[in-house]
Amino acid sequence: MNISVRTARPAEYAPLGDITAQAYLQDGLLDFGESDSYLGELRAVARRAAAADVLVAVDGERLLGGVTFVPSGGPMADIARPGEAEIRMLAVARDARGQGAGEALVRACVDRARATTGCTAVVLSTQRTMRAAHRVYERLGFTRSPERDWNPLPELADITLLTYELTL
Secondary structure (H helix, E strand, O other), X not given: OOXXXXXXXXXXXXXXXXXXHHHHHHOOOOOOHHHOOHHHHHHOHHHHHHHOXXXXXXXXXEEEEEEEEEOOOOOOOOOOOOOEEEEEEEEEOHHHOOOOHHHHHHHHHHHHHHOOOXXXXXXXXXXXXXXXXXXXXXXXXXXXXXXXXXXXXXOOOOOOEEEEEEEO
């Protein structure tokens, strides 16, 4: 497989939204399944692209997955502080997993962060069950930052997102 990472094209927004939504659904990451309100956010790639950088991993013309890179705060940031970039909504199509697409997307985000003036760290949130993703983050030098763990739905006490940080 020859994986490359680049900025998503508008024609790829809908397919990437489907890949992202299906990845979260198939992995059981949405507490309310098909009725989860976050599903709409996962599909809203055009909205993300208007507020942040949406990157895709491709093999030729085949779309493998994507990620949202938030270079310096703004409406797409969940946990980034001043001087930090944030990685959000990383997803790889089920049939493309285990072949390096996810790692290539994370590396591309780290490279972008290093090229961003004043950026000192990259942060991200992840669910406890995303163990394969945790291994990728740790292999690339990210460390857990449990003091930043948070709950996106405070009314549901059992949803805590783990945070990771990479100091640049």
